[in-house]
Amino acid sequence: MNLQQLNQISESVQEKHGSCLKRVGVCCGAGCISSGSTAVVDSLKSAVKAKGLEDKVEIFPTGCMGACNQGPLVKVDTFNETIYQKVDAENAVQIIEQHVLQDQVIPSMLLFSDSDPEPKVRADENSFFQKQVKVVLENCGLVNPESIEEAIHAGSYMALHKVLTSMKQEEVIYEIKKSGLRGRGGAGYLTGLKWGIVAKFQNAIKYVVCNGDEGDPGAFMDRSVLEGDPHRVLEGMLIGGYAVGAGKGYLYVRAEYPLAIKRFEQAVKQARSFGFLGKNIFETNFEFDVEIRVGAGAFVCGEETALVASIEGKRGVPRPRPPYPAESGLWGKPTLINNVETFANVPPIILSGHHWFSKIGTSKSTGTKVFALTGKINHTGLIEVPMGTTLREIIFELGGGVPEGKRFKAAQTGGPSGGCIPAQFLDTKVDYENLVSLGSIMGSGGLIVMDESSCMVEVARYFMEFCMDESCGKCVPCRVGTKQMHDLLNKICQGEAASSDLELLEALAPMVKETSLCGLGMTAPNPLLSTLRYFREEYRAHIIEKRCPAGVCKMKTAQNKKKARV
Amino acid sequence: MNASFTITIDNQSVEATPGESLLEVCRKANIPLPVMCDFKGLSPVGACRLCLVEIEGVPKLLPACTTLVAPNQAVHTQSDKLRKYRRMIIELIFSERNHICAICVANNNCELQKMAYELGMDHVRFPYLTPVCEVDASHEKYVMDHNRCILCTRCVRVCSEIEGAMTRDVMGRGFDARIITEFKQPWGDSTGCTSCGKCVQVCPTGALTPNDAAQGRLKKNPELVALLIEKREAKP
Numbered sequence: 189m190n191l192q193q194l195n196q197i198s199e200s201v202q203e204k205h206g207s208c209l210k211r212v213g214v215c216c217g218a219g220c221i222s223s224g225s226t227a228v229v230d231s232l233k234s235a236v237k238a239k240g241l242e243d244k245v246e247i248f249p250t251g252c253m254g255a256c257n258q259g260p261l262v263k264v265d266t267f268n269e270t271i272y273q274k275v276d277a278e279n280a281v282q283i284i285e286q287h288v289l290q291d292q293v294i295p296s297m298l299l300f301s302d303s304d305p306e307p308k309v310r311a312d313e314n315s316f317f318q319k320q321v322k323v324v325l326e327n328c329g330l331v332n333p334e335s336i337e338e339a340i341h342a343g344s345y346m347a348l349h350k351v352l353t354s355m356k357q358e359e360v361i362y363e364i365k366k367s368g369l370r371g372r373g374g375a376g377y378l379t380g381l382k383w384g385i386v387a388k389f390q391n392a393i394k395y396v397v398c399n400g401d402e403g404d405p406g407a408f409m410d411r412s413v414l415e416g417d418p419h420r421v422l423e424g425m426l427i428g429g430y431a432v433g434a435g436k437g438y439l440y441v442r443a444e445y446p447l448a449i450k451r452f453e454q455a456v457k458q459a460r461s462f463g464f465l466g467k468n469i470f471e472t473n474f475e476f477d478v479e480i481r482v483g484a485g486a487f488v489c490g491e492e493t494a495l496v497a498s499i500e501g502k503r504g505v506p507r508p509r510p511p512y513p514a515e516s517g518l519w520g521k522p523t524l525i526n527n528v529e530t531f532a533n534v535p536p537i538i539l540s541g542h543h544w545f546s547k548i549g550t551s552k553s554t555g556t557k558v559f560a561l562t563g564k565i566n567h568t569g570l571i572e573v574p575m576g577t578t579l580r581e582i583i584f585e586l587g588g589g590v591p592e593g594k595r596f597k598a599a600q601t602g603g604p605s606g607g608c609i610p611a612q613f614l615d616t617k618v619d620y621e622n623l624v625s626l627g628s629i630m631g632s633g634g635l636i637v638m639d640e641s642s643c644m645v646e647v648a649r650y651f652m653e654f655c656m657d658e659s660c661g662k663c664v665p666c667r668v669g670t671k672q673m674h675d676l677l678n679k680i681c682q683g684e685a686a687s688s689d690l691e692l693l694e695a696l697a698p699m700v701k702e703t704s705l706c707g708l709g710m711t712a713p714n715p716l717l718s719t720l721r722y723f724r725e726e727y728r729a730h731i732i733e734k735r736c737p738a739g740v741c742k743m744k745t746a747q748n749k750k751k752a753r754v
Numbered sequence: 755m756n757a758s759f760t761i762t763i764d765n766q767s768v769e770a771t772p773g774e775s776l777l778e779v780c781r782k783a784n785i786p787l788p789v790m791c792d793f794k795g796l797s798p799v800g801a802c803r804l805c806l807v808e809i810e811g812v813p814k815l816l817p818a819c820t821t822l823v824a825p826n827q828a829v830h831t832q833s834d835k836l837r838k839y840r841r842m843i844i845e846l847i848f849s850e851r852n853h854i855c856a857i858c859v860a861n862n863n864c865e866l867q868k869m870a871y872e873l874g875m876d877h878v879r880f881p882y883l884t885p886v887c888e889v890d891a892s893h894e895k896y897v898m899d900h901n902r903c904i905l906c907t908r909c910v911r912v913c914s915e916i917e918g919a920m921t922r923d924v925m926g927r928g929f930d931a932r933i934i935t936e937f938k939q940p941w942g943d944s945t946g947c948t949s950c951g952k953c954v955q956v957c958p959t960g961a962l963t964p965n966d967a968a969q970g971r972l973k974k975n976p977e978l979v980a981l982l983i984e985k986r987e988a989k990p
């Protein structure tokens with residue numbers, strides 16, 4: 189494979205597109221598939237066939253288009269971008285007959301037509317899309333993730349070509365360093381710095397690992413990227429491999445993501461047959477291959493040392509760091525571990541340069557962040573915004589606010605390791621530092637919106653239960669501490685706690701935070717601490733008044749007990 | 755051999771060799787540190803968190819057993835915070851299963867009990883969780899009482915690293931984690947177990963005992979295992 193061949197592939201795809209009357213993309217992300225998009229594909233295909241237009245109208249699957257709760261979504265002509273929502277096998281035919289054949293838009297089926305009195309013909313005019321800046325999700329929802337030719341047409345492997353044919357290893361690392369890219373797996377460590385550490389080891393066998401464990405409840409960013417643009421992730425890993433001097437890469441992904449596994453496997457096979465994996469890539473000496481390792485879906489296996497153990501075939505349990513995997517990772521060798529989204533940021537940085545990238549976002553948190561919006565919000569789904577976008581913009585402009593006229597109460601970021609941010613901080617610009625100063629973390633990008641009907645003590649209890657269940661059990665503070673904290677929170681939620689129980693909780697939380705072995709235990713108290721910080725009143729109401737202000741917790745007060753007996 | 759250097763521990767200069775752990779250096783210098791999961795000669799795991807120390811310039815508390823010495827390190831093994839946390843950790847261990855010493859075979863011969871005295875634990879402020887755990891008495895010579903197990907994994911490590919039998923492992927997660935023999939078979943059915951008894955000797959509590967030990971009469975001799983390991987590693 190060389191540049192000329194790459195361009196030829198791209199041109200022939202361009203030609204094919206040009207010969208189409210219309211191209212119709214059907215969102216085949218996991219969300220839309222679960223609401224029936226496979227049947228929509230079949231229906232569209234047979235409608236086109238019935239008209240004898242198979243050569244003129246292309247029906248193809250895409251990755252996640254973002255507005256997941258409106259699915260299945262169908263996008264007519266990827267360039268004019270009209271999105272239809274809640275499409276089923278029947279009204280899919282209508283799309284072919286009216287829009288594709290007669291250029292008549294169907295207003296009643298347009299995206300957000302059930303809430304917007306004037307639904308937009310061009311999907312990107314919706315506020316849901318307007319503030320989004322797509323770097324990572326550039327191709328997601330646009331290209332067919334099952335076709336390497338389409339990926340190449342969309343620009344895939346151009347960055348790899350540039351790196352292999354015109355950049356030294358240290359130039360690649362310099363570019364990533366200068367871009368300010370920080371790890372999207374949670375902690376926000378500077379990616380270029382990490383690459384530099386791994387690259388420093390001379391004459392060693394090295395590995396690249398892409399972390400696709402994504403264990404936070406409610407998170408589906410990495411899944412969507414793997415499903416929607418697998419070649420992008422693969423290309424990022426290849427560039428990482430070249431930069432640090434590794435010859436082998438692993439994608440670690442959870443078994444609960446069968447579609448992501450399938451698409452990535454397909455991408456690897458295609459890349460191998462096109463010569464992007466294997467020996468003499470782009471006619472250079474660079475050699476790289478990738479394997480997939482499927483994890484059984486333990487949250488702790490996303491922690492890098494546990495992940496390494498799991499890939500090695502051992503029990504997925506963390507070990508103390510240092511040494512960091514960059515020094516001693518897989519089989520004791522220097523190992524570069526980055527998150528899916530981190531790797532997906534790499535190709536565009538290489539192609540457009542660090543100046544371009546660092547202009548997006550804030551000075552310390554550059555670029556964009558993909559968020560999975562869930563909870564009490566009108567538009568749940570997948571979004572990508574520049575770092576520094578305010579919570580208010582994300583929740584009220586993109587997300588369309590809280591449903592049923594209810595009052596916004598808090599935004600939860602960082603999942604079980606994060607915290608709850610109350611309404612008075614809605615204008616905070618979302619970046620790594622700001623979220624930490626509010627007692628939360630960026631985490632991997634889950635954003636759960638809560639309204640007045642959410643009980644914050646129950647939220648803390650829920651996340652503590654998650655941590656307790658997911659604790660690997662190796663170290664005492666996390667194994668026993670999360671269990672004790674959970675039981676105490678449970679007691680509060682049932683109206684059976686005394687003030688002394690709150691004191692115990694407040695003694696345990698900082699201890700578990702500071703003494704646990706890995707990040708799971710170190711961050712497990714965060715949801716508790718942040719709700720105590722902002723919603724102490726609610727704890728008081730549960731403990732002193734035996735009352736749940738949000739009406740969520742069933743109190744086992746004397747009265748209720750009596751009622752239960754009757 | 756790399757040249758040795760000095761580090762300071764509790765404001766005292768101590769000689770250290772590259773590759774040594776802080777715990778090893780403390781032991782040589784007779785600086786006491788509480789340890790529960792560590793056993794001399796077995797690979798350190800940093801699980802009990804009792805040996806946590808403060809290192810100047812490092813924002814995290816680090817376990818002395820797995821942290822390697824580095825030139826110019828300034829280490830503090832005692833502080834109000836460390837004492838407070840260590841006490842809480844030992845209380846958590848006591849709260850987890852069943853450690854009613856008066857009815858235990860290991861009474862007065864138990865590292866856990868001794869540690870609780872040393873750390874000044876006069877009561878346990880957390881509720882006792884006392885899950886009902888199995889007692890495996892199927893082995894011809896030994897008993898495993900999971901109610902007394904603190905999951906230090908010394909037995910697992912001595913079995914694989916020293917005896918080479920690899921009979922024991924950990925199964926399950928978090929509060930439900932349990933030590934198992936083979937693929938969770940009764941110990942007596944294990945064909946891999948050589949009945950060497952090293953696990954019993956290194957177990958810091960009454961979880962692993964000879965089956966003829968009467969209450970409070972247990973004598974363990976972990977020093978013997980430590981000596982064995984040392985001699986085995988000694989170069990002629």
Ligand SMILES: Cc1cc2nc3c(=O)[nH]c(=O)nc-3n(C[C@H](O)[C@H](O)[C@H](O)COP(=O)(O)O)c2cc1C
Pocket residue numbers: 370371372373374375376377379399400401402403404487488489490491492493525526527528530632706707708
């Ligand atoms: C309990 C726990 C779970 C984690 N889960 C994930 C995960 O699912 N995906 C991920 O990329 N990083 C996860 N991390 C962070 C990783 O340890 C590691 O820092 C990250 O993969 C590094 O990549 P980055 O620098 O690109 O963020 C987790 C950390 C902890 C402590």
Ligand code: SF4
Pocket residue numbers: 488506658659660661662663664666667704705706707708709710
């Ligand atoms: S903090 Fe929790 S998950 Fe991490 S090593 Fe300790 S017990 Fe395991």
Ligand code: SF4
Pocket residue numbers: 902903904905906907908909910933953956957958959961962
């Ligand atoms: S049986 Fe004894 S040695 Fe084994 S893990 Fe339990 S307490 Fe530790």
Ligand code: FES
Pocket residue numbers: 788789790791792799800801802803804805806817818819820
């Ligand atoms: S002795 Fe170091 S953590 Fe247990």
